[in-house]
Amino acid sequence: MVYMQKVHGSQNTFFLLDQTQLKQTLSQAELVRLAKQLTNAKTGLLGGADGLLVVSSSSHQNVLGKMQVINADGSIASMCGNGLRTVGRYLAEKYHQNSFKVETQQADLKVSVEPDWAESVKAISVEISPVSFAKQDLPFAQLNCSKLINQEVPAFAPGLKFTAVAVPNPHLISIVSAEVLASSLLEKLGTKLNQPNPYFPDGVNVSFAQVIDSRHLFVRTFERGVGFTNACGTGMSAASLVFALTHQQEKGFNHLLTVSNPGGFVQTRVHQQENHYWIELIGNATVTHNINADESLFHQDLPDFSLFQVEQTSENAAYQAFISNNK
Numbered sequence: 001m002v003y004m005q006k007v008h009g010s011q012n013t014f015f016l017l018d019q020t021q022l023k024q025t026l027s028q029a030e031l032v033r034l035a036k037q038l039t040n041a042k043t044g045l046l047g048g049a050d051g052l053l054v055v056s057s058s059s060h061q062n063v064l065g066k067m068q069v070i071n072a073d074g075s076i077a078s079m080c081g082n083g084l085r086t087v088g089r090y091l092a093e094k095y096h097q098n099s100f101k102v103e104t105q106q107a108d109l110k111v112s113v114e115p116d117w118a119e120s121v122k123a124i125s126v127e128i129s130p131v132s133f134a135k136q137d138l139p140f141a142q143l144n145c146s147k148l149i150n151q152e153v154p155a156f157a158p159g160l161k162f163t164a165v166a167v168p169n170p171h172l173i174s175i176v177s178a179e180v181l182a183s184s185l186l187e188k189l190g191t192k193l194n195q196p197n198p199y200f201p202d203g204v205n206v207s208f209a210q211v212i213d214s215r216h217l218f219v220r221t222f223e224r225g226v227g228f229t230n231a232c233g234t235g236m237s238a239a240s241l242v243f244a245l246t247h248q249q250e251k252g253f254n255h256l257l258t259v260s261n262p263g264g265f266v267q268t269r270v271h272q273q274e275n276h277y278w279i280e281l282i283g284n285a286t287v288t289h290n291i292n293a294d295e296s297l298f299h300q301d302l303p304d305f306s307l308f309q310v311e312q313t314s315e316n317a318a319y320q321a322f323i324s325n326n327k
C-alpha cells in the first residue's frame with residue numbers, strides 16, 4: 001500500500017506523495033499526469049487540489065528530503081511556501097526531527113517545527129529564499145528596465161505600482177487599496193499574464209496586498225498554473241518584502257508581520273543580510289486526509305480514485321475553529 005496525504009497551508013490545498021515508498025518510482029511524465037488527474041476539481045480525488053507535492057530522497061548533507069511542486073495544470077514550480085510547510089511537517093514526523101533542511105529546485109531551505117497554534121493545529125516555519133529582482137530570474141521582458149521595483153506599468157493597470165520578484169518562483173506584487181482588492185482587476189491581470197503575453201513568458205504569480213496596519217497585511221493571489229488560491233505562501237512572503245522595502249517608515253524588516261489571506265493567516269519576518277534578503281514564513285501545516293492505495297493504481301494511465309481508501313482527520317475542523325476564534 002502507498003500512503004498519501006491531502007494537506008493544506010492556509011487552505012492552499014495539495015496532495016503529498018512520498019515517492020520513496022514506491023517499489024517502482026514514477027517517471028516525471030507519470031507524476032505530471034497524476035498531478036493533473038488528482039487535482040482536477042471535477043474528476044479528481046476529494047474535489048481536487050491546487051497541486052501535488054512530491055517527496056523524494058536527497059543526497060545533500062543534513063537534508064531530510066527533496067520537494068518537487070507540480071501545479072494543478074501540470075506545470076512545475078521552483079518553490080511553494082505553503083507546500084514546504086506541509087512537507088516539512090511530514091518529514092519532521094517521519095524522521096522525528098524538529099529542525100532540518102529540505103532540498104527544493106534551487107536551494108536547500110531551513111524548516112523548523114513551531115509550537116502548535118492550537119490543539120491539532122500544527123505549525124511550521126520555513127525559509128523562503130533565494131530572492132532576486134533581476135529580469136532574467138523572473139524572467140520578464142519588454143518592461144524597459146532590468147529590475148521592476150515599485151514602478152507604474154500602465155499596460156498592467158494605470159495608477160498602480162508593481163514589483164517583480166523571484167523568491168525564487170516568479171511574483172508580481174502591487175500594494176493596493178481595499179477597493180482595488182475587491183475589484184476584478186487581479187483576476188483580469190492574472191489571467192492576462194498567465195497566457196501567452198509579451199511580459200512574462202513563463203507566466204507569473206500575481207498578488208495584490210492591502211496594508212491593514214504597520215504589522216498586518218491582507219494578500220490575495222492569482223497563481224500561475226492554478227488561478228485563484230486561498231493563499232500563496234511565496235506570494236505572501238514576496239508581498240511582505242515589498243512592504244518592508246516600500247514602507248521604510250514602518251520598519252518592516254526583522255519584525256513579525258501577520259499576513260491574512262482568504263484561507264486564514266500566516267506570519268512572516270523579512271530579513272536583510274548584507275546584500276541579500278530572505279523571509280521566514282510561519283503557518284499551519286494541516287493534514288486533512290490520510291489516503292492509502294495499492295501501488296498498482298499509481299501506475300495506471302487513469303487511476304480509479306474510488307479504489308483509494310480515504311480517512312478524514314479532525315485537523316481541518318480544529319483549523320477552522322482556530323481561524324474563526326482569531327479573526
Ligand SMILES: N[C@@H](CCC[C@H](N)C(=O)O)C(=O)O
Nearest residue numbers: 077080081082169232233234
Ligand atoms: N501556492 C504556492 C506556490 C505554488 C507555485 C506557484 N503556483 C508557481 O507556479 O510559482 C505557495 O504557497 O508558495
